[in-house]
Amino acid sequence: MADLKNKRIITAAVTGAWPKKENNPNVPMTPEEICEDVYDCWQAGAAIAHLHMRDDAGNGTMDHNKFRETVTLLKERHPDCDIVLNLTTSGDIYATDETRVEHVKELKPEMASYDCGSMNWLNTALFINSPKFLEMCGQLFQECGTKPEIEAFDPGMIANAAYYLKKGILKAPLHFQFCMGCANGIPGSVKNLLFMKETADELIGKGQYTWSCFGVGHSAMEVMYAAIALGGNIRVGMEDNVMYAKGQLADSNRQFVERAARVIREYGLEVATPDEARQILGLK
């Protein structure tokens, strides 16, 4: 195994809960489409796939049957694909706390998202992650052997993660996903990414955690390059950006992964394989 310090993990967030075919016809929506996109992204260098599901009308859903169908399809169609699966727990803001974790109980994924606080969502609705839910979720993840990917949309959510670490709800080493440039979250910029990292350094301890990040919209490239320079990992995909560049809709999720891999290699680093990602993140 090569030196892991020089490895950077690419996470592919292929679908999300919001973008639809009318935003970009290439967003994968069905279990079949998501399965094939994940395989494509893995071939291009993604070590982690962050998965959301859609119902038959294309809306975000936490239906555990959809998660099972997609995961099963991937295993059956592509047994060579060893990508780390990271399943969302926040794919439908109207889902109950129980529904949000049903698939985790059943499938026991290697990773699942853990949104460490509540916020207004797209100026339209509440995205609620109550203390009760976060405690239940943290304990369940430990029981299932699932590593939380702590999504932090602002520095306060990093402080909240530190609180749950002290309480034993979360276990070290933590892994953060700094979500930048989302409406109502911290705007995406180098300055703000540095602030997020410094906040985590202070609260969790320098070198005591791992992190990844993404920027939506105009900040996507700025945040990606900054993450590489600051020692972080990166997330790309149509969950976060349906445009590949100004005025250019993305052709595929693979296109984003290929660019991220090029950036990592041009910087003189290497793209982590799924097994290397497992070592870096301490996955069981």
Next chain:
Amino acid sequence: MSWGVGMMYYHCPQCGKKFKYALDLMVEFGDDFGKCPVCGCMGTYEYDGPRRKDDNDYFEVE
């Protein structure tokens, strides 16, 4: 959970031009965010939401 750029759609109360701003550029534009790119006066807010593919009749101020 995330989603790409939110857009804010306006028209100009003076010249009628339709235009839009990406919400994530609010920091860069500062006080100019929401102003008509032709007249410079503050636009009249119409609606906001995710970027639509069919919103080309709204000029994107960048």
